[in-house]
Amino acid sequence: MDHAVGRPVDQRVIDAMLPFMNSSYGNPSSLHVFGQEAKHALEEARTRVADLINAERKESVIFTSGATESNNMAIKGVVYRNKDRGTRTITSSVEHMSVVNTCKFLTTRGFETVFLPVDSFGFVGLEDLERELTDKTVLVSIVYANGEIGTIEPIREISKKVHEKNAFLHVDATAACGQVPIDVRREGIDLLTLSSNDMYGPRGVGALYVKEGIRLEPLLHGGGQERGLRSGTENLPSIVGFGKAADLSKNEMKDESERLTRLRDRFIDGLLKPLPYSFLNGHPTKRLPDNVSVRYSFIEGESMLLGLDMMGVFASSGSACTAKTLEPSHVLLAIGLKHEEAHGSLMFTLGRQNAEEDVDYAISLMPNIVKRLRAISPLTPKELNM
Ligand code: PMP
Numbered sequence: 330m331d332h333a334v335g336r337p338v339d340q341r342v343i344d345a346m347l348p349f350m351n352s353s354y355g356n357p358s359s360l361h362v363f364g365q366e367a368k369h370a371l372e373e374a375r376t377r378v379a380d381l382i383n384a385e386r387k388e389s390v391i392f393t394s395g396a397t398e399s400n401n402m403a404i405k406g407v408v409y410r411n412k413d414r415g416t417r418t419i420t421s422s423v424e425h426m427s428v429v430n431t432c433k434f435l436t437t438r439g440f441e442t443v444f445l446p447v448d449s450f451g452f453v454g455l456e457d458l459e460r461e462l463t464d465k466t467v468l469v470s471i472v473y474a475n476g477e478i479g480t481i482e483p484i485r486e487i488s489k490k491v492h493e494k495n496a497f498l499h500v501d502a503t504a505a506c507g508q509v510p511i512d513v514r515r516e517g518i519d520l521l522t523l524s525s526n527d528m529y530g531p532r533g534v535g536a537l538y539v540k541e542g543i544r545l546e547p548l549l550h551g552g553g554q555e556r557g558l559r560s561g562t563e564n565l566p567s568i569v570g571f572g573k574a575a576d577l578s579k580n581e582m583k584d585e586s587e588r589l590t591r592l593r594d595r596f597i598d599g600l601l602k603p604l605p606y607s608f609l610n611g612h613p614t615k616r617l618p619d620n621v622s623v624r625y626s627f628i629e630g631e632s633m634l635l636g637l638d639m640m641g642v643f644a645s646s647g648s649a650c651t652a653k654t655l656e657p658s659h660v661l662l663a664i665g666l667k668h669e670e671a672h673g674s675l676m677f678t679l680g681r682q683n684a685e686e687d688v689d690y691a692i693s694l695m696p697n698i699v700k701r702l703r704a705i706s707p708l709t710p711k712e713l714n715m
Contacts, residue, residue: 330691331643332619332680333476333504338570339529339681345573346531349566357563358554367565374572378536381575382502382521383512391537391555392568396503397427398548399522399537400470402559403499404431406545407468407520408440415465415496417441421453421482422663423475428501429659432470441465449665450612451480455490462494469498473511473521476504477660477676478611479620488517497543503527503535507578508586508617519543525567529681530574534567589618589679592688596621596677599692604699605713610661610674621677624666627709628702630675636698642691645676669708 355367372387379387393399408418420432422444432442443461445453453471462469469491474481484500491498499520502511507528513521521538525531539545539558551560593616601607606626625633630646637644657671666674677691703709 330621330677330679330683330687331645333676333678334645335532336526336529336680337682338526338531339574339577341577342530342570342573346566346570349569354565357565358552370569371563371565374568374575377572377576377579378523379538381506381511381579382523382538383514384538385514385541388556389538389541391539391558392563392571393535393537393559394533394564395526395535396425396501396522396524399524399535400425400427400499400501401431402537402545402548403520403522403539404428404468404470405435405548406558407497407499407543408435409546410544411467411497412440415463415467417443417463417465418468418470419443419445419458419461419466419496420470421445421447421472423447423451423453423478423480423660424470424472425476425501425503428470428472447663450615451475451478451660451664452612452615453482453487455483455486458487458490462490462496464494466494466496469496471498471500473500473502473505474509474617475611475660476617476620476678477658478622478664479504479616480611481505481509481615481617484516484518492517505617507574507582508589508619510582513538513540525571525574528571528574528578530571531567534564534571536571585681586618592679592683592685593618593621595685596679596688596692597623599688600695603696607699610664610666610676619679621679622674624670624674625699625703626670626673627706627713628699629672631672632702633675633695633698636702637691637694640694642694644691645678646672646674 355363357368357371375387375390378390436442445457447453471482488498497519500518501522503524506523519540524535547558549560554560600623608624610622657668661671704714
């Protein structure tokens with residue numbers, strides 16, 4: 330129940346990838362038949378990813394090594410290339426570190442970044458955005474849905490405001506892709522980050538959608554692959570796997586998301602109802618179908634995790650990217666939680682393998698774990714332990 334940190338690769342994806350590791354190992358840049366076979370597979374995968382997000386043309390999809398690279402490429406690429414138009418970037422305080430740290434880096438190179446606050450659900454405020462959108466703003470980068478608390482941002486409304494000021498909108502859809510339908514044209518998205526593993530494809534491959542006409546400075550210079558925007562021999566087996574995963578997601582997303590939403594709501598209910606001083610993080614309905622983020626007062630997420638781990642349930646206390654630090658997650662602090670509240674958080678992310686009995690089993694474990702930890706916590710009010 331910790332799918333946000335990694336998902337198994339779908340067997341149908343593995344089957345699609347295998348030939349490109351042995352019998353069909355051509356390089357898409359070669360002119361001979363072997364190379365052209367590879368080129369065909371590369372372009373088919375591009376079409377599949379483009380179709381998933383309703384891109385206007387397949388050439389708008391650039392393959393990368395994953396979401397971190399796509400986020401870096403979108404933000405640095407647009408800001409460097411368009412610095413004559415302005416030097417200001419706006420982002421939110423619930424972004425992944427690959428956005429946060431890219432924006433912070435840019436401030437050391439003479440660019441300006443504004444981190445918008447969010448409300449207690451994690452929504453970016455449209456008035457805040459409007460106020461900060463000056464004529465100098467070249468890019469706004471907002472997460473489609475935060476992977477830690479699951480809140481889905483109002484992208485279409487954000488896009489309207491951004492375009493009124495002639496800025497570009499980049500959306501990090503890593504946690505959302507494959508779970509909720511994303512339509513770059515209908516939602517007015519100029520650049521979109523996607524990741525393969527979040528759709529049960531292989532790791533180490535992702536994509537950046539770049540709307541036609543938007544100019545980027547490349548991060549990698551070399552042989553000019555990917556329309557010169559991302560040089561380097563294409564990772565064909567993984568790209569083919571990503572294409573297959575995108576295709577499967579497109580066809581299976583509706584049923585699977587409905588199933589996960591039912592499981593999610595059953596899980597949230599079962600975790601919160603039996604225990605006082607327990608709360609949901611994020612919005613109850615405008616949230617990713619797989620995300621269950623809760624908190625219990627007076628105790629620590631890590632101790633609950635260990636209790637669950639001993640019983641064979643694997644969860645997380647926040648983003649894997651910040652799990653090694655003792656600092657609470659910046660996302661939980663941004664929604665207004667105090668340090669001790671953030672530390673009492675527990676995050677489950679459901680996936681294709683999880684069924685109702687898994688959820689019911691995890692629910693059955695929590696009262697004992699929480700009561701035991703509260704009994705030894707100095708923060709627990711006396712009446713709760715009586
Ligand atoms: N953006 C978001 C919203 C994420 O949740 C993650 C982590 N899965 C990333 C970006 C970075 O992904 P990766 O580490 O695969 O590059």
